[in-house]
Amino acid sequence: MNTLFPIFVKAEKLRILIVGGGYVGLEKLTAVLANSPQAHVTLVAPEIRSEIPELAQQHPNVTLVQKLYHPDFLEGFDLVIVGTNDKAVNRQVQVDCKARHILVNVADTPDLCDFYLSSVVKKGDLKIAISTNGKSPTFAKRFREVLEEILPDSLQETLDNLTAIRNQLKGDFVQKMEKLNEITKVLR
Structure with missing residues (x-):
């Protein structure tokens, strides 16, 4: 049974930290900015994919820190998303977040997550978040594609x-x- 409580947060009013500068870090940063282009995001990683600085140039509220993770980086953040290829680092970030009462998502590790990132359907002001309770992000992505195809673009006019x-x-x-x-x- 899926007992998750769905909410939509005003990400531009939060300070978000992403730990990881590889493919997963890029994926998470892209997802945050696609939904909240004005979000204040800091991405920390010793190595950062070339696409990440390119994306950051388009978003003035994105800060890149090319360093190894340290618990001091958590100071002042409201939400943390972890996506490194080092399970020990991922676990340490989760432990550090719990000690500071910061909500954390560790990519591909549901047991370490306080929240999951959903697959999102957007049609103007309508936003539908899809969750599989961490069981199958691939299914959520495919279901999003189905909904995007069948929902008419005229929904914005209806909402207005x-x-x-x-x-x-x-x-x-x-x-x-x-x-x-x-x-x-x-x-x-």
């Missing part, structure tokens, strides 16, 4: 119209919710 309607509604919260529920029944 519903916002305009909501802003014009009179009455208390319950009355507004009842009216919006009635209007959106066609989505069933």
Whole structure:
């Protein structure tokens, strides 16, 4: 049973640390920036793939630190994503994060994760996160592709119209919710 509690965080209001500068570090940095282009991200690694500085140049809130991981790097961070090819380093970062009450994700190691990164479908302002409870990121990716294909691009227009309607509604919260529920029944 999947007991994960899904949330959407305002990543641009957090300080995010990514430990690892290889393919996985690039993948995680790309995912964060694709969803939150203004996110404040620091990436730490002794070696950094050439694509990472290229990506960082496009995002002024990304800082690259080409050094070995040290626990002092965790100071001031809210969220940590780990993706090195050294299991001992990955484990040490997780232990250091737990000691500081920082949420951590260790790529491909569900037992060490406080949270999982989801596969995300985006259609304008609509965002759907897909989780397999850490069991199969590949399935989540394929399911995302299916949803992206079948959801119409016109969803943004629908969302904009519903916002305009909501802003014009009179009455208390319950009355507004009842009216919006009635209007959106066609989505069933």
